[in-house]
Amino acid sequence: MKIFSAQQIYDADKFTIEKQQISSDVLMEQAATKLFEWIHARLRGTKVQIQLFCGIGNNGGDGMVLARLLHEHGYTIKVHVVNYSDKRSKDFLLNLERLKEVKVWPDFINEDSDLPEISPNDIVVDAIFGIGLNRPPDGWVGNLIQHINASQAFVLSVDVPSGLPMDRSPWNPVHVIEASYVLSFQVPKLVFFLPETGVYVNEWELLDIGLDTEILDRTDATYQLVGRQEILPLYRPRLKFSHKGTYGHSMIIGGSYGKIGAVQLASNACLTTGSGLVTVFVPECGYQSLQSAIPEVMVLTDEDERNISKITLPFVPDVIGIGMGIGTEEKTAKAFGNLLKEMKAPMVIDADGLNILAKNPKMLKDIPKNSILTPHPKELERLLGKWNDDFDKLEKAKAFALQHDVVLVIKGAHTIILYGDKGFVNTTGNPGMATAGSGDVLTGMITGMVAQGYEPLHAAIFGVYLHGLAGDICASQQGYEAVKASEICKMIGRGFMEILSPPEVEDREKG
Numbered sequence: 001m002k003i004f005s006a007q008q009i010y011d012a013d014k015f016t017i018e019k020q021q022i023s024s025d026v027l028m029e030q031a032a033t034k035l036f037e038w039i040h041a042r043l044r045g046t047k048v049q050i051q052l053f054c055g056i057g058n059n060g061g062d063g064m065v066l067a068r069l070l071h072e073h074g075y076t077i078k079v080h081v082v083n084y085s086d087k088r089s090k091d092f093l094l095n096l097e098r099l100k101e102v103k104v105w106p107d108f109i110n111e112d113s114d115l116p117e118i119s120p121n122d123i124v125v126d127a128i129f130g131i132g133l134n135r136p137p138d139g140w141v142g143n144l145i146q147h148i149n150a151s152q153a154f155v156l157s158v159d160v161p162s163g164l165p166m167d168r169s170p171w172n173p174v175h176v177i178e179a180s181y182v183l184s185f186q187v188p189k190l191v192f193f194l195p196e197t198g199v200y201v202n203e204w205e206l207l208d209i210g211l212d213t214e215i216l217d218r219t220d221a222t223y224q225l226v227g228r229q230e231i232l233p234l235y236r237p238r239l240k241f242s243h244k245g246t247y248g249h250s251m252i253i254g255g256s257y258g259k260i261g262a263v264q265l266a267s268n269a270c271l272t273t274g275s276g277l278v279t280v281f282v283p284e285c286g287y288q289s290l291q292s293a294i295p296e297v298m299v300l301t302d303e304d305e306r307n308i309s310k311i312t313l314p315f316v317p318d319v320i321g322i323g324m325g326i327g328t329e330e331k332t333a334k335a336f337g338n339l340l341k342e343m344k345a346p347m348v349i350d351a352d353g354l355n356i357l358a359k360n361p362k363m364l365k366d367i368p369k370n371s372i373l374t375p376h377p378k379e380l381e382r383l384l385g386k387w388n389d390d391f392d393k394l395e396k397a398k399a400f401a402l403q404h405d406v407v408l409v410i411k412g413a414h415t416i417i418l419y420g421d422k423g424f425v426n427t428t429g430n431p432g433m434a435t436a437g438s439g440d441v442l443t444g445m446i447t448g449m450v451a452q453g454y455e456p457l458h459a460a461i462f463g464v465y466l467h468g469l470a471g472d473i474c475a476s477q478q479g480y481e482a483v484k485a486s487e488i489c490k491m492i493g494r495g496f497m498e499i500l501s502p503p504e505v506e507d508r509e510k511g
């Protein structure tokens with residue numbers, strides 16, 4: 001599903017109004033009717049007080065229409081106009097009049113007004129600012145926002161949490177609504193998925209407000225949200241007349257004394273994801289444990305007992321997953337550098353493999369074509385240097401991926417895969433997966449997908465989605481805390497089955 005920028009949303013809005021020959025207030029009425037229907041379906045006339053805080057732009061206009069509809073259906077409402085500017089939008093003014101016509105008179109909150117009392121049992125509708133926010137809210141508006149956040153009431157934000165800009169991190173982190181639920185119009189917004197801004201969105205859902213499908217289809221979005229619908233077409237079915245050679249030979253290189261488990265997790269995940277053959281290359285000390293832990297995996301060892309010091313491969317694998325538990329010893333870094341120079345097979349590079357690259361930037365030019373890098377935030381920072389905010393991070397990361405022609409997997413609550421000038425935002429996964437070895441499993445899985453012939457970008461997108469899905473299945477069975485990397489691995493098969501099962505079973509695109 002495409003993620004639009006604020007400008008693209010305004011363009012789609014304008015196009016719809018022109019093509020469908022409707023006026024802008026009709027579109028606002030449509031949008032607010034969807035809000036009303038959502039609320040009404042859940043409250044069914046419950047006698048709860050709904051306090052609506054409405055700005056003076058079109059987000060506030062949506063709030064005005066919603067207030068009218070709630071009033072007409074007998075709900076107990078209080079409407080506040082947050083009077084932060086005298087530049088009121090046309091449709092706000094129109095709907096303020098329409099509200100007065102049904103005998104609802106909002107109070108106006110100005111700089112010197114007392115803040116209204118909000119009970120924890122109230123429902124707050126937040127329609128102060130929408131996607132039009134382009135500068136910091138005034139201090140008193142910020143205070144009102146803090147007051148709403150402190151109320152413990154359920155806060156339903158219209159379109160986006162007020163105070164959250166669409167293209168940067170907030171000016172003041174406490175002057176943003178902490179939304180219990182966001183009902184967002186038509187398309188998801190990138191801010192919902194980034195660590196600094198996603199924290200204001202507890203849950204979100206899209207409302208189809210009828211923007212024209214022609215413009216939605218033809219708009220080229222930089223970012224896409226990846227759900228089951230996007231994953232299913234990437235799937236490569238296994239053929240009846242195939243054999244283990246059809247699905248590639250993966251090599252997993254990593255481990256050091258005390259960290260052989262990382263290789264075990266990665267190679268097991270690689271096999272379980274469907275790689276035809278898997279060979280590992282580890283220091284001598286890993287031989288026994290790997291042979292006994294995973295009988296399906298073939299084991300090659302370094303001449304060094306505790307660390308990788310010289311990588312000699314007796315065959316050319318289809319793909320190499322490298323870096324888990326490998327350490328950053330000088331001899332290891334040298335062996336890794338030589339492998340990069342000699343090897344043409346694509347690589348999936350993780351953990352200390354990335355740290356070695358960060359310490360030896362000259363090696364970056366030797367990364368084989370079609371390779372994938374899977375940094376977590378700290379590893380990314382070592383590669384890119386510091387960034388100002390999440391948007392700056394994405395720009396820097398995109399430039400890095402372009403310069404080195406790699407697929408970059410930025411791991412996080414919503415992992416983002418960057419390639420060329422496009423980004424893909426994952427929707428699966430949960431906080432239980434923030435656990436030792438989870439990244440090793442992901443590296444193994446992506447390696448296994450490349451081995452089977454998935455293009456690197458598809459391998460990364462599919463692998464990340466499947467990894468999160470396997471983690472979600474684990475969490476649903478035993479809770480977040482008990483999710484362990486080895487169990488994520490066990491759920492890979494179930495994950496595949498869920499992706500391939502009929503659509504009514506799952507729709508994970510909700511936030």
Ligand SMILES: NC(=O)C1=CN([C@@H]2O[C@H](COP(=O)(O)OP(=O)(O)OC[C@H]3O[C@@H](n4cnc5c(N)ncnc54)[C@H](O)[C@@H]3O)[C@@H](O)[C@H]2O)[C@@H](O)CC1
Nearest residue numbers: 013028031057058059129130131132133134135136137159
């Ligand atoms: N584009 C669409 O698809 C539709 C948009 N609608 C609503 O329209 C919203 C956007 O409306 P607007 O563009 O009027 O913008 P907002 O209502 O988000 O903001 C109000 C206006 O205040 C000004 N402003 C920005 N930052 C300010 C600040 N810190 N202090 C004081 N004034 C500030 C700006 O001029 C801005 O246009 C959407 O979020 C959505 O809720 C809906 O009416 C339905 C259709």
Ligand SMILES: [K+]
Nearest residue numbers: 126129160162
């Ligand atoms: K809002």
